[in-house]
Amino acid sequence: MTQMETPKVVKKKLFSPIWLLPLVALALGGWLGIKSIKEAGIEVQIHFPSATGIDIGKTLVRYQGLTVGKVVDISIDDDLKGVNVDLKMDYRAGPFLNDGTKFWLVAPKASITGVEGLDALFSGNYIAIQPGEGESQSFFEAEINAPAVQPGTDGLVIELSSDNLGSLDVGSQLFYRQIPVGQITSYRLEGSKRILLTAFVKKQYAHLVKTNSQFWNVSGISIDASLSGIKVKSESLSAILAGGLSFSSSDDAQAATNGQSFQVYDNQELALGGVELTLIADNSETASVGSKIVFRGIEVGRITQSDLTDTGVRFKAKVDEEYAQLLSASSQFWLEGADLSLSGIKHPERLITGSVIKFSLGAGDAVEQYTLLDQAPDQDALTKLALALNADTNPGIGADAEVRYKQIPIGKVNAVKLNKALTGVEYQIEIWPEFSQLITSNSYFVSESALTIDASLDGVSVQTRDLTTLTKGAISLVQGNSKKRVKSDAKLRLFGTNQDATAFFANRNLTKLSLLSPDGADLNPGSPVYYKKMQIGRVDSIDWLSGSEQFSIRVSIQNQFKTLIKPNSVFWRNSAMSVKAALSGVEIDVAPIQGALKGSISLGLLDIDAKGSKTHLYGSRKLALAQAKAITLTFPADVKLSAKAPIRYQGHQVGEIESVSLNKDLTSVTASAYLYGDYAKHFTQEDALYYLVDAQISLSGIKAPETMLTGPYVGVMPGVSSRVGQTFLGELTAPVLAKKDWLQFTLEDINLGSVKAGTPIIFRGIKIGEVDSYQLSDSGNSVRMQAHIEKKYRHLVNQTSQFWDLSGVKVDIGWFSGAQVETGSLETIMAGGIGVATQSQTSSGNQVSADAVFTLHNKLNPAWLSWAPIQTAP
Structure with missing residues (x-):
């Protein structure tokens, strides 16, 4: 019998995992599609005047060195006036493509101011972008030139207005006290009369530009030639070649802001201006804007503005700063034109240029408003000031020589003669009435030279004067700080040069000292005296004191440094250069160059409780700070001893030899030496013993072998006497001193x-x-x-x-x-x-x-x- 198995019923699954694969593929494809669309880039179009320097697929778009796009196509515009350049921009550049965004072509450009677009020289031309604000945009008009301020830069942008461009160009530098602080970035015409320049000031210098800053052109070289001489002015070599602007600011003004406008003047004098004043006249028939203000034939100002008023004309004028002090409350202004008479025409040029404005000096502080007269006031009613000047010699001043103030004639010399004592020269001069208030009780006069050459370590300066100074001479007034006026026939001082005057008054404000030295210390009159390498005085004279075999060195210390002269002060002579060589290295100390050439002295201070020597000039800084005491040693002529040899006691240095000289008898030498202050009292007893220590080679060995390398030195043994000596007799061998217990x-x-x-x-x-x-x-x-x-x-x-x-x-x-x-x-x-x-x-x-x-x-x-x-x- 066949047995049947019971079938197993399996429930069918609703979803198979195999279906996940197409779903994942679909999602990945969708993501890639979206990403491709998103990163496909943004197309924009830029209109350029021409396509020169632009290539399809090669020319890139850059922002601060980063590539953000490239050229994909170029086409001619519809009007045949330019080209349209199509760009494919990185998708991340989308937020920057707005109405205010600017594009321009960067290509290498060499000019006298430098090389622009140097990076394009190696990588090729490229299109630069400067992001802006506004609504999104896809079509742009290219800029002809780069914007004034590049992306990523930080600083101050200002606008300058000028009548003409001159030597200025893009890249011309902007100077402040001859330091480059910015540059011209662009310029353009405003209408047909003005030029507007855009300048960029670096961030670290932006605070120097104030709301009241004055700008002027420093391009090229300014030459002012006249009978009084030749003046040449220039800024820097770059300004001469490429042009430039300079400016000045006051400290108390507010800082300028971006976009603020300023006027550019032709020169510094016009920019810095001077003192402004107002002149009131009945009419303006012979005066106008630009009319000169003249004082004694020299232009000191000009009319800058004219306005009608209900009663006449109001002129705005400027007087140059250097002449502003000539103005006073009682000054008078008047018009003066060409003078026509039977004898001829005086100032014929004024028939073409118009009248000039002249003024007189007065008393009191200057005011803001003056009346402009039609003719000169009567000066004859005023009294001239007669003065007598005294000088040691006549520096070439003759009768009728001009007396000047700031190169403006203010009087003349009437007579030149010897004084009654026949010890000097006396000058009788007169000061014209309008200038009499310039002479005060401590005023003095200096002779002028037609040609002055000042050559020093700082450079060579040449100054010339006019022909009158060469033929007759001239005298300049130097005002004192006193307000006390002088009376007629007062006596004042005339100096040959400004240096003579400076020295004369400096000597009245100096502290005098006398230093003693065993030699002249390589000094000369005029040698500087330093404190911490700053000059505080000078050497006046060096005198030989035959009685003491020493030199007396007279020095003068400026009064502002006289507090350095204290009980603990010491002086020493400076070496032009000192070298200290040791195993640890070489130390070189060089004196200031003026002191190295002329010789010099330094002043130093010991510890506050130490007592120095204000009357002795030490041979070196080491001796001075050690409070060394000078002594004299006499040795036989065959002694082997040299300068700088040490003096030692039981191997310890207690002094040094300063100099060694052969005596006139040829049998002995004199050694000038110093004992260090801490040890001097032990070795200046009258019976102290000094002897030569030199290497001695014998069968028993070598004594003092160190002297074979260092040279002989002087040994010393202290004495027991209560009497102090300064001169000692040296021995060639060490003396034997018996001990008491021997x-x-x-x-x-x-x-x-x-x-x-x-x-x-x-x-x-x-x-x-x-x-x-x-x-x-x-x-x-x-x-x-x-x-x-x-x-x-x-x-x-x-x-x-x-x-x-x-x-x-x-x-x-x-x-x-x-x-x-x-x-x-x-x-x-x-x-x-x-x-x-x-x-x-x-x-x-x-x-x-x-x-x-x-x-x-x-x-x-x-x-x-x-x-x-x-x-x-x-």
Whole structure:
């Protein structure tokens, strides 16, 4: 029987996973489609005058160096007046394509002001974009030139108005005190009479432009030639070549804002203007805008504006700043034209140019308004001021020479003669009435020169005057700061030059000092005096004081620095250049160039509680700050000593040699030296000892080996005297000073042999003393050697002691005894030595006295070596 299985019923799924694949593909395709549409770019069209420099597919659109589009097509416009350039812009540029957006072509352009579009020189021309505001736009008109301010720049944009362009161009620089702070970015005509220039000022300099700033043209070179001389003015080389503008601002004005307008003047004088005033006249028949204001033949101002009033004419005028002080409350203005008479025509040029306006001086402060007279006021009623001027010599001033103020004649010289004492020159001058108020109690006069050349380290200045100055001479008035007027016949001073006047008044305001120096210190009259490398005075004179063998140097310190003259002040001479070389490096100190050429002095201050020397000129800064004391040393002529050699005490430097000179007797030298202030009192006792320390090479070794590198120096030992000295006698060798606890005695031999100062005295191979000095005996039959035994060994020597020469090698040869060789140590063989042996114990009865004399035996007695008394140290 067949068994049937029960079928399994499976429920059919409503959704199969296989359907996910087309759904994902559909979603991905949709996303890619949307993304492609979104990033497809934005098409815009720009109208250019021509397609020069633009290529399809090559010319890019850039914003601050970033590519944001490219040219896809170029077509001629319908009017045949240009081309339409189609751009494909990055989709992200959409928010910037507005009404205010600007496009322009960037191509390399070289001009005298520089190179523009330098990046396009390497990458090719491109179209630049400057985003703007407004509604979205797809068609644009290309800019002919780049905008005034490029994208990404920050600063101030101002507008300047000028009558003509002159040498200005795009890129011409804008200067403030000769520093470039901006440039001209564009210019255009406004109507047919004015030119508007756009200038950009860098952000860091924008605050310099104020609401009342004055601008003027500094392009090229300005030359003013006249009989009085030639003046040449220029800004910088770039302004000469490429043009430029300069401006001036007042500190108290408000800062300018973007777009503010300013006037450009032709020159600085017109820009900075001067003092404005108003002239009231009945009519304007002979005066108009531009009429000159003249004073003593010199133009000092001009009419700038004229207006009708109910009663006449009102003129606005400007007087140049440098002449503004000529105005006063009582000044009078009048018109003056050509003068026609039977003798001829005076000022015929005024028949063409019109009348000029002249004015007179007066008293009081200037006012804003004056009356303009038709003719000159009567000057004869006024009294001239007579003065007498005194001078040391006549600098070339003759009778009828002009007296001037600011190069304007104000009087004349009537007579020139010697004064009554025949010690100087007296001038009788007259000052015209309208100028008499210029003369005050502390006024003075200076002679003018037709040609003045001032050559100094700062440069060369040449100044010329007119022909009258050359033939007759001239005198200039220098006003004082006093308000006290002088009376007629008053006596004032005339100086030959401005420098003479400056020196005369400076000497009245100087603090005088006298410094002592062992030499002239390379100084000259006029040498500067410095404090921290700033000049505070000068050297007046250098005098030789024969009685003291010193120099007296007179110096003057300016009064504003007289507070530096204190008890702790010191002075020293400056070296043109000092070099300090050490293992750590080289230090070079160079004096100011004027001081290096003329010689100079420096002033310094010690610690507040220290006491300096205000009357001594030290040789160097080191000596001055160390409060060094000057001394004089005399050595034999064969001494090996040079300047700057140190003075040392037990290896420590306590001073230095300043100079060494051979005396007239040719047997000695004089060394000028300094002891440092902290040590001077120990080494200026009358019995202080100075001696030369030099390398000594012998078989026993080298003494003072350091001097082989540094050179000899001077050693010193302090004295004990209460008396102070300044002059000392130097020795060629160090003196031997016996200590109180030394055992001293004398050795005697018929010859010196190899013994010398320093030869050791040896006891059982140990040095216990040495020879200090030696000399011939009075009879000349022997040599006496002074020696000593050190304190701790003095008990080893008494009257029973025997001394013998240990030097060299002793050989004794006999026929039957053979050869005997005696030697000491290697040191005694090479350098020599003295042996000693004592027979008896030291006691009070056999002690050695200072005048004891021992015989120095030629050789050792062998019996002496057996002596071995027991000695007791004290």
